[in-house]
Amino acid sequence: MAGQEISKEESLSLKGYRHACHIMLYADTDAKLFGKIPIKHIVLMQMRFDGLLGFPGGLVNPAEESLESGLSRELWEEMGVALNVAPEDHCSSCVAPSPPQLVTHFYTKKMKEEDVREVEKAAVTAPDHGLEVMGMVRVPLYCLRSGEGGFPAFLSHSFISNSRSQLLSALRALGLLSWAALDAAVTQADQIRQSTQQ
Numbered sequence: 514m515a516g517q518e519i520s521k522e523e524s525l526s527l528k529g530y531r532h533a534c535h536i537m538l539y540a541d542t543d544a545k546l547f548g549k550i551p552i553k554h555i556v557l558m559q560m561r562f563d564g565l566l567g568f569p570g571g572l573v574n575p576a577e578e579s580l581e582s583g584l585s586r587e588l589w590e591e592m593g594v595a596l597n598v599a600p601e602d603h604c605s606s607c608v609a610p611s612p613p614q615l616v617t618h619f620y621t622k623k624m625k626e627e628d629v630r631e632v633e634k635a636a637v638t639a640p641d642h643g644l645e646v647m648g649m650v651r652v653p654l655y656c657l658r659s660g661e662g663g664f665p666a667f668l669s670h671s672f673i674s675n676s677r678s679q680l681l682s683a684l685r686a687l688g689l690l691s692w693a694a695l696d697a698a699v700t701q702a703d704q705i706r707q708s709t710q711q
């Protein structure tokens with residue numbers, strides 16, 4: 514479910530559409546899982562109230578505020594931190610495949626590892642914690658030796674709207690995972706989904 518890409522400016526002229534803004538916060542890390550598997554990058558997503566994975570953010574009314582300030586407001590509600598989002602952090606805008614009449618605007622922001630830790634700590638006492646947000650999650654970007662563990666297993670879960678495509682596109686565009694690693698993970702995730710549907 515990728516949705517149809519559209520420019521931010523064009524999307525704002527669409528009549529009768531709602532606008533949702535979400536952001537991928539990420540950082541580099543030297544940490545190693547079990548002391549040997551390099552984690553390389555921390556990427557934050559969240560478990561939503563509906564059991565689906567998605568990015569922090571929410572609905573913004575462009576008639577009342579800019580997309581970026583609306584996104585900052587949503588981030589405060591969901592993560593309890595005042596994060597400045599700039600127009601330069603904008604990554605893509607899409608007419609979402611579902612729900613209807615929705616444009617999803619996607620942003621990415623690189624942080625320091627220690628600042629990501631502060632976000633994670635603050636999120637536990639944010640207004641929406643335990644209500645609209647069940648918790649922040651880190652995306653495991655590594656693959657375990659079995660081939661399926663780690664990122665493929667993560668991708669086999671259920672995601673809200675086009676957030677899975679947003680994740681894959683951002684990882685590709687930012688060079689956090691190679692094209693080959695991404696393609697292999699997507700193929701393995703499909704296999705995991707098929708095997709768990711039986």
Ligand SMILES: O=c1[nH]cnc2c1ncn2[C@H]1C[C@H](O)[C@@H](COP(=O)(O)OP(=O)(O)O)O1
Pocket residue numbers: 533535566567568569570571572573611612617645673674675676679
């Ligand atoms: O992470 C996401 N990526 C793309 N679209 C998303 C994401 N999370 C939600 N959505 C879509 C689907 C939802 O109906 C709307 C509104 O999002 P939500 O975060 O639930 O907004 P509110 O907190 O209710 O304002 O966007």
